[in-house]
Amino acid sequence: MLDVLKIIEDHAEDVLDLPAVPHTYIRIIECNDEEEFDVNAHLQCTCQQPFESTKVAKYTIAEYKIIAQGEDTKTVYDVMLSTNSTFDYQYSPGDTIGILTKNDDEDVASVIEQLSLEEICSRIYRVEIDPATKKKAAKVPSYIPPIVQIRKLLTECLDLRAIPKKLFIRALIEYTTGETDKRFLSILCNKSGCTFDDVILKPGFSFVKLLRHLPSCKPPLELLIEHLPRLMPRPYSIANYHSDSEHSRRIRILFSLLDCKPGLTTSFLKNSCGTNESIYLYFRKSSCFAFTDDVLANDIVLIGVGTSIAPYLGFLEKRKQAIERCRNLETTAWLLAGFRYEQLSYLCREEIEQYLKSKVLTNLSVAFSRDRTTRHRYVQDHLEANKELITKSLIDSNCKLYVCGDGKRMIPQIETKIIEILSNVLSISNEESKTIVADLKKNLRYVEDIWF
Ligand SMILES: Cc1cc2nc3c(=O)[nH]c(=O)nc-3n(C[C@H](O)[C@H](O)[C@H](O)COP(=O)(O)OP(=O)(O)OC[C@H]3O[C@@H](n4cnc5c(N)ncnc54)[C@H](O)[C@@H]3O)c2cc1C
Ligand SMILES: NC(=O)c1ccc[n+]([C@@H]2O[C@H](COP(=O)([O-])OP(=O)(O)OC[C@H]3O[C@@H](n4cnc5c(N)ncnc54)[C@H](OP(=O)(O)O)[C@@H]3O)[C@@H](O)[C@H]2O)c1
Structure with a gap:
């Protein structure tokens, strides 16, 4: 007052x-x-x-x-x-x-x-x-x-x-x-x-x-x-x-x-x-976050929480249509998503699971921050649990990482986590790991949609 x-x-x-x-x-x-x-x-x-x-x-x-x-x-x-x-x-x-x-x-x-x-x-x-x-x-x-x-x-x-x-x-x-x-x-x-x-x-x-x-x-x-x-x-x-x-x-x-x-x-x-x-x-x-036709040839890793999974629903719809047109889309799509509660706030669950079933989505990791019995509270926990796979994806030149969400905390925290993981898995210094991430961003292989 x-x-x-x-x-x-x-x-x-x-x-x-x-x-x-x-x-x-x-x-x-x-x-x-x-x-x-x-x-x-x-x-x-x-x-x-x-x-x-x-x-x-x-x-x-x-x-x-x-x-x-x-x-x-x-x-x-x-x-x-x-x-x-x-x-x-x-x-x-x-x-x-x-x-x-x-x-x-x-x-x-x-x-x-x-x-x-x-x-x-x-x-x-x-x-x-x-x-x-x-x-x-x-x-x-x-x-x-x-x-x-x-x-x-x-x-x-x-x-x-x-x-x-x-x-x-x-x-x-x-x-x-x-x-x-x-x-x-x-x-x-x-x-x-x-x-x-x-x-x-x-x-x-x-x-x-x-x-x-x-x-x-x-x-x-x-x-x-x-x-x-x-x-x-x-x-x-x-x-x-x-x-x-x-x-x-x-x-x-x-x-x-x-x-x-x-x-x-x-x-x-x-x-x-x-x-x-x-x-x-x-x-x-359009920004560099756009999922353009040429990116259909890339493996993609998609990170979003709550409503910031919204753009990925469009990505997956586009992949589905591409698969329907030419059955041999061989690239992978891995979604890492975070919500508060599995029962109350897992957004578009059926749609996402359907994409997984039809192999439009090839890997799915979902975190629930407020469920008591949760194993992974945040998407960062899934990144940690899959650190070898995420490192391999980022080092592999055919993969593109998308991160969407709040610019104050979520986006910088994901970057810090990725730097930590690369440093840990590749046994390199934090500085070397930061340079890899900076290069990935420069080459548009690590792109962000920053909400504020
Ligand atoms: C590139 C981009 C894409 C975006 N896409 C989406 C989208 O797809 N869906 C979406 O919901 N939002 C999205 N946003 C955020 C959106 O633009 C608005 O900021 C948001 O909907 C709140 O707008 P408002 O006018 O209702 O709130 P305002 O009147 O501007 O509210 C004032 C303040 O309240 C807080 N606030 C209001 N609503 C929320 C909320 N739901 N969660 C957290 N804080 C809140 C914020 O701090 C905000 O600055 C996006 C933002 C950007 C930059
Ligand atoms: N500024 C704005 O106007 C505005 C408006 C809309 C959305 N947004 C941002 O857009 C995103 C989606 O919004 P939403 O309202 O749909 O989501 P939300 O309900 O606020 O959050 C969805 C999930 O993300 C988790 N989360 C919160 N901060 C995180 C972080 N730093 N790292 C990883 N996970 C985190 C939440 O955990 P907890 O249980 O800890 O909350 C929750 O499980 C959020 O990042 C939100 O902040 C911003």
């Missing part, structure tokens, strides 16, 4: 040195372009997207299944997105889509209330540079379309949960009337001292939460456009593969929901299940 009065008391004697007030540069003008304005389309759907390989297209959730749920288990959705448009894009397994997201309705409502925008939030405005600005080279951010509806602007363009920067906090003081609120903001944006780091940065205190603690702060909407960052699209791994024309018209994804503190996109997707809600998405550029 943020104790504003305590913070003010602790800094009662401080002499504050505030940054200069940043120049304002945006103005919004009401306009009568209602007819031209598509109130249904996502406001960011025509602007350039990060890593875009295609334009944004409209999909809906055609099918969905909850494939994991229960106490101490994240709820996981297996979703098929489909579009009626004549959209045709050839992707590879391992590729990702970007989903345009939306802010939480309550967050938007609280900003509308605090900024007293209730009466105008359904109206259409033009966003432009204020001709009177003193800011040099001022530009309207590229993700803000020229014509907006206020509510949609707050819902679809601005990241209300972003951590506010010191300069934004400085600018907010100009629109704050209460002395307590003003003093608190001044302490936060003081040039020296660590209150900003301790109260805002380290705990990740968002703009919308900060505003709730400042009843007398009523910034104009223009200031939010100037200072809040873009509401970014979220990437999701494509979990299916078809080589026919339906290819890009039916996209499968798996997503997990942090039930204790659900994220924006996962909540939006969850709420869209079973409805006709439009999901705006685009295909992102």
